[in-house]
């Protein structure tokens with residue numbers, strides 16, 4: 001017989017702050033923290049001018065957390081152990097610099113970073129531990145492993161990545177689509193930068209043999225669909241993942257917060273968190 005695990009006492013819970021607290025993901029994260037036994041909301045951040053400033057961060061759930069949404073970064077970190085950040089690249093970088101000074105760990109879901117911005121995060125991770133992943137969902141990360149296998153076995157096949165998201169998404173292709181391209185290129189001993197084709201229009205000429213093409217769809221409330229097409233001669237393989245809820249992104253983020261406990265520094269991804277490396 002197994003005994004049910006007792007909920008962690010309030011004092012031993014990991015204290016988590018959320019940036020972008022009124023955003024689509026910010027709210028999912030706050031709801032997931034509220035439902036967890038081992039985490040507690042310690043701070044909630046949003047931009048100056050956000051209509052949510054000053055309100056209780058759980059007001060949208062009809063609950064009182066005692067944590068007011070603030071645009072004061074240091075106050076918003078509220079003695080947190082970790083900050084979960086799903087905002088925009090420039091916001092995440094500003095938050096990460098303060099977190100590195102304050103010793104607050106980071107779970108970063110933001111997408112759309114430039115290579116230079118990724119390098120800045122890498123440098124900050126020498127001072128504080130962080131998980132950075134364009135998709136926190138378990139299913140997507142298992143899909144990445146399937147893509148590794150397919151890419152190794154289907155050398156020479158034409159590869160196209162198609163993604164679809166809601167009309168509010170501001171970056172393209174999605175961070176997940178780019179990660180899929182990177183994983184495939186690496187599995188084939190190449191670099192995505194040497195193979196990616198992001199646009200086609202007009203007289204394009206024939207398809208370049210080793211290219212990895214990207215196509216982007218935006219509309220309505222699509223949460224996130226990704227399909228990778230491996231097109232060979234006389235046959236095709238399609239690997240598809242579809243999200244119908246943001247809850248999986250939030251749950252994965254909380255797993256990342258737990259994974260970071262006790263790690264002083266370093267840059268990790270969801271393969272590390274989920275034990276999928278190798």
Ligand SMILES: NC(=O)C1=CN([C@@H]2O[C@H](COP(=O)(O)OP(=O)(O)OC[C@H]3O[C@@H](n4cnc5c(N)ncnc54)[C@H](OP(=O)(O)O)[C@@H]3O)[C@@H](O)[C@H]2O)C=CC1
Pocket residue numbers: 019020021022023024025026046047049050051086087088090091092108109110111112133134135136137175249
């Ligand atoms: N890794 C993953 O699993 C996932 C990643 N994402 C990524 O997370 C990010 C956020 O997505 P989503 O929640 O849908 O977006 P939203 O636009 O709904 O929310 C973004 C939040 O961040 C705030 N914000 C915007 N700019 C800044 C800034 N410069 N500094 C600080 N805060 C800022 C917004 O404030 P305001 O509303 O006042 O502008 C808002 O509260 C995107 O990059 C998206 O691609 C999304 C889902 C899953």
Ligand SMILES: O=C(O)C1=N[C@H](C(=O)O)C[C@H](O)C1
Pocket residue numbers: 111134135165169173174175176177223224225
């Ligand atoms: O903006 C979104 O919504 C999403 N963004 C991430 C991405 O760019 O890959 C993850 C997910 O697809 C949802």
